[in-house]
Amino acid sequence: MKAEARLFGGVALFFWAAAGLYGVWSGEAAGTTALVVAGGMAGVIGFFFLVQYRRRGSRPQDRTDADVAEAAGPVAFFPDESPFPIVVALGSALTATGVVFGLWLFLIGSVVLARGVYGMVFQYARR
Structure with a gap:
């Protein structure tokens, strides 16, 4: 992850200089604000990769003397199907529609959105 952290860090510095x-x-x-925000987004991704590199x-892939066989084995945990992305999408749609049509629909959408986000975050907490 060191190469990815450097790559996105360089992109962030480029956007901020631009x-x-x-x-x-x-x-x-x-335009200045858009470039600063783009640099901030690249910086967040670069920071994430740097933290992952320091943690793990x-x-x-980061070493030039590594063999292909060293990267064999399980890569990561991939979750099975989940209903929560659909709940988040529905909550986002209701919340955005509530901005136009009224507070009551916005509040319903916010509750649905909050439940979907909570479900996505904590569905594998006991794993």
Whole structure:
């Protein structure tokens, strides 16, 4: 994950440098803000990869002297089917529709959305 952390960290630095130059030369706030936000999103991903690298250590893919056989075995946990993504989608749709049509629909959508997110987060907590 070290290579991925460096890659996304470099992308974040590029966007932030471009935002600084763009903000000075153009004086336009919307483009500068978009570049700063894009750099922030890349920075979050880079930070995630850096934390995973420090937590789990080096992978065989990170070393140049590694053999293919070192990466064999189970990769990760892949969950089976779950109803919660559909609940989250329904809650998001109801919440967005509630912004247009009224507070009552927004509140219903928020409850459905919160239940879906809670279910997605904690469905494998006892695993």
